[in-house]
Amino acid sequence: MSNLPSEPEFEQAYRELASTLENSTLFEKKPEYKRALQIAAIxxxxxxxxxxxxxxxxxxxxxxxxxxxxxxxxxxxxxxxxxxxxxxxxxxxxxxxxxxxxxxxxxxxxxxxxxxxxxxxxxxxxxxxxxxxxxxxxxxxxxxxxxxxxxxxxxxxxxxxxxxxxxxxxxxxNQWEGILTGKGGNWGGSLIRPEATGYGLVYYVEHMIQYASGGKESFAGKRVAISGSGNVAQYAALKIIELGGTVISLSDSKGAIIATSEKGFTPEIIDVIADLKLNRKALSDLTSEYSSQFKYVEGARPWKHCGNVDVALPSATQNEVSADEAEALISQGAKFIAEGSNMGCTQEAIDIFEASRKEKKGSAIWYAPGKAANAGGVAVSGLEMAQNSQRLKWTSEEVDEKLKQIMKNCFENGLETAKEYVTPAEGEFPSLVAGSNIAGFKKVAQAMHDQGDWW
The missing domain is CATH 3.40.50.10860 (Leucine Dehydrogenase, chain A, domain 1)
Known part of the structure; x- marks a missing residue:
């Protein structure tokens, strides 16, 4: 990629995928896929x-x-x-x-x-x-x-x-067609679409927790740090609360809000935050009324300020977890990190999480990339497209069940692909970032090959 103009965000995304593929056995088994990567990058x-x-x-x-x-x-x-x-x-x-x-x-x-x-x-x-x-x-x-x-x-x-x-x-x-998703519910939109990315993120992480614990644990009793306060963060928080977890942080572009009471955020507080966002107000406005329950840390992200934490869900924007913040999360006890935002962790942070996954084995830090963990939003967008094509409208229960199955398949696909192409050491969790990258790339590369894009 050295002949391209400087495009730091794209180059980071490309390097992250390319390094994963190169450090697996994929190119050994299918060396022609190197050419597919060069073509797919353009x-x-x-x-x-x-x-x-x-x-x-x-x-x-x-x-x-x-x-x-x-x-x-x-x-x-x-x-x-x-x-x-x-x-x-x-x-x-x-x-x-x-x-x-x-x-x-x-x-x-x-x-x-x-x-x-x-x-x-x-x-x-x-x-x-x-x-x-x-x-x-x-x-x-x-x-x-x-x-x-x-x-x-x-x-x-x-x-x-x-x-x-x-x-x-x-x-x-002069035509009505489903050319956008996220439409209003009474003119072609799908139920569960606003909630989908946040819900899907939680469904994915729930599979991580269950796999890591041999089916013995869930979100119940877990302390969960979330960044952001938009749709993804709000609906992830609501689903976690529903499943028995405690949400201990949210944030906006100006700072982080940290729960100081044991009960953390409640659905009622999430509703207040939704109103603040709708009226384009800052989260700092919340602490003036609820100072006994929350503190506001101006100019900071939550990762160094949330105290003991089991799960961290960066859900604001790209590169919002740095190397030192990754170290802070590990020191505070985090076991599961999954991106609700796209490329939420810097490459340095990912390297730290992956190194910890290898070193600690049974008590590993387990990291899931956004391309897998936050796929719920685009999944329900795809379901909205299907409903538009058929001129049908599915119930909330139907869409939610399909979303749950898609996130389950997404987790299992990444898990099994990692086992096949990046053999984990005994007792080590498979790399979800490697497995997800390889699984997604293989599917696209094979389709391109079948259509004559490379051979």
Whole structure:
């Protein structure tokens, strides 16, 4: 990858996958897969365009819009749209590259892609956001379709933005089709979609806990540190509480909020936090009313401040667990780390977790990468696509059962693949990061080969 312009986030994602494959027996058994990796690392298509819109003062504004259509070997391109001032091609390539293999692990027919713009919805009126979404979709609509590319939401793109974009597409193309997922429940959206990433994360980690304990333990009685306070963090927290665990932290971009009482966060407090987020307020506002139950640590992530912890779920953004924070989690007793965010841990942190997994054996730290652990969101997006295609609507129970099965399959696929290609030492847990990378890559590479992309 040395001949590419500097794209640090993408290069990190590529190196993480490539090093896993190279340190397994995959290339020994199938040396031709090296060529497949070189081809898969290059997107099939990158679309970049300008988005011109007017603010409430009738002043013309311009932003950069993108769609990276990375790989369609397994199905239509699938991946979120992100609206945030930090959006650039490196971030979208990293997210799209990860999305290819995440989607493969769900077992559904979805390729990988990602997109968005460097537009910041914060501080904008509803009318400004609507005008931006219509201008954005004016160009994006030329490149997507139910059988071509089906975007979803991501950071900065919730139900409101999806609604505006869907309305724009419909008016431009004069057709109703399931070209976006995360839609409203009464116009094509799936039940459980808002909860899916958080719920799926918890279902995945529950399999980790059960496997590690020989079926003797669950979330019941576990202390769980979570970062972030958006949809993923909120619904993961609610599911953990439902399963008997204690949630001890959440965070936002300005700092971390730590529970100081034994009961931790409650569903009622999570509802208060959801309202704060909806009204674009900071978590620090919570401590003024609930100072006896929580403390706020300004400018910090929770990992060094949560005390004794069994499970850590980074669920905010990329690279949110550093090497020293990984060491802090281990020293505080963490046994299970799983990413609710994409590439939530730095490579240095992953190396520390993986080294600990090997050294401590029976009492190992067990790490699960985002491409496996947070696949629940895109899995239910895939289920939404299926419902749209059939003009059906499944019940919450039906969708939740399908989600549970997908996350179970995702865990077992990574587990068994790790055993096959990275033989663990006696008493050592298999590497879920290696197993997930290899399983996702193999599936995509074989489909590309069958379709003549390499031979």
């Amino acid at each position: 997107p099939e298509r990158i679309i970049q365009f300008r988005v011109v819109w007017e603010n409430d003062k009738n002043e013309v504004q311009v932003n950069r819009g993108y769609r990276v259509q990375y790989n369609s070997a397994l199905g239509p391109y699938k991946g979120g749209l992100r609206l945030h001032p930090t959006v650039n091609l490196s971030i979208l390539k990293f997210l799209g590259f990860e999305q290819i293999f995440k989607n493969a692990l769900t077992g559904l027919n979805m390729g990988g892609g990602k997109g968005g713009a460097d537009f910041d919805p914060k501080g904008k009126s509803d009318n400004e956001i609507r005008r931006f979404c219509y201008a954005f979709m004016k160009e994006l609509s030329k490149h997507i379709g139910a059988d071509t590319d089906v975007p979803a939401g991501d950071i900065g793109v919730g139900g409101r933005e999806i609604g505006y974009m869907f309305g724009a597409y419909k008016s431009i193309r």
